[in-house]
Amino acid sequence: MTNNYLPTNASDYPKASAARTFMVETANKFADEYAAALxxxxxxxxxxxxxxxIQKAMAEHCAGFAAMAYTGSTWEVQIERRIKMLNQSTDIMTEYAEALAPLSPDEKAAFIQYAHTNWLLHNAFIDxxxxxxxxxxxxxxxxRALEDKIILGTVYAICREWRAWWQENGTLAFDRWTYEDFPWEAE
Structure with missing residues (x-):
């Protein structure tokens, strides 16, 4: 897959672009592995x-959410749209406002890329x-329970890889979701 999911000014935002690239490529790696097994x-x-x-489709959804790119737009436009979505549906931007203030535009964009994608997955699938x-x-x-467990397990596996990368390379700690629990195993 090419980097056509990156904004037109990706070179101005190396950290945000690295986060998006890692997230998309990781999810695509999972999808490719499931396709090969199929x-x-x-x-x-x-x-x-x-x-x-089901696993392949979920991995593809994860890649799609990470790549949400508003074709041809800049990082500034994409981040503005992601912030608007977060402000309408969650308190993430309020909760992290003080910590985000001293960050560079690139560092903020990287954080919003990571937080927004995780929020989308919770909103659309996990919850x-x-x-x-x-x-x-x-x-x-x-x-039905087996299908739900497969969906949850797949999304969690991808999110765990993203989180490990973010903990090492991220611009701001984000511990709202750790993906260390297995809530479906209690069922």
Whole structure:
């Protein structure tokens, strides 16, 4: 995959661009691994195919959320849009306002790239599938519960790699979600 998901002024924002590149490439690596595993299965492996297809799709969603790029726009435009989304739906920007103030525009953009992508995944998948998993367990739906666990496990695996990279290379500590828990294992 080329870096066509980077803004037009990516060279002006090396830290933010590195964060986005790592996040997209990591998720794509997972998707490629699932696709390769799918290609090795026979027709009789229906359940495995279904589960690997779910994992591949989730990895692709993670890459897509990280790459959300507003084609042809600059980092400034992208960050402005991401901040607007965060301000409308979460308190992340308020919570981190003081810590963000002394950072350079590139460092702020990197933080917003990381925090926004994690928030999107929680908003779109993690929180929703934790609720669905709980309902599936209560209603005796083991197949539905298995699918939710696969979705959660896949997203968490990718987020853990992102978090490890961020802890080493990030511009500001972000511990809202650590991905160290396995809430679905309690079900």
């Amino acid at each position: 290609g090795k299965l026979g027709k009789e492996d229906k359940l495995q195919k279904k589960l690997l297809s 929703q599938h934790l609720r669905k998993l709980s309902a599936a367990a209560e209603n005796g739906q083991p197949e």
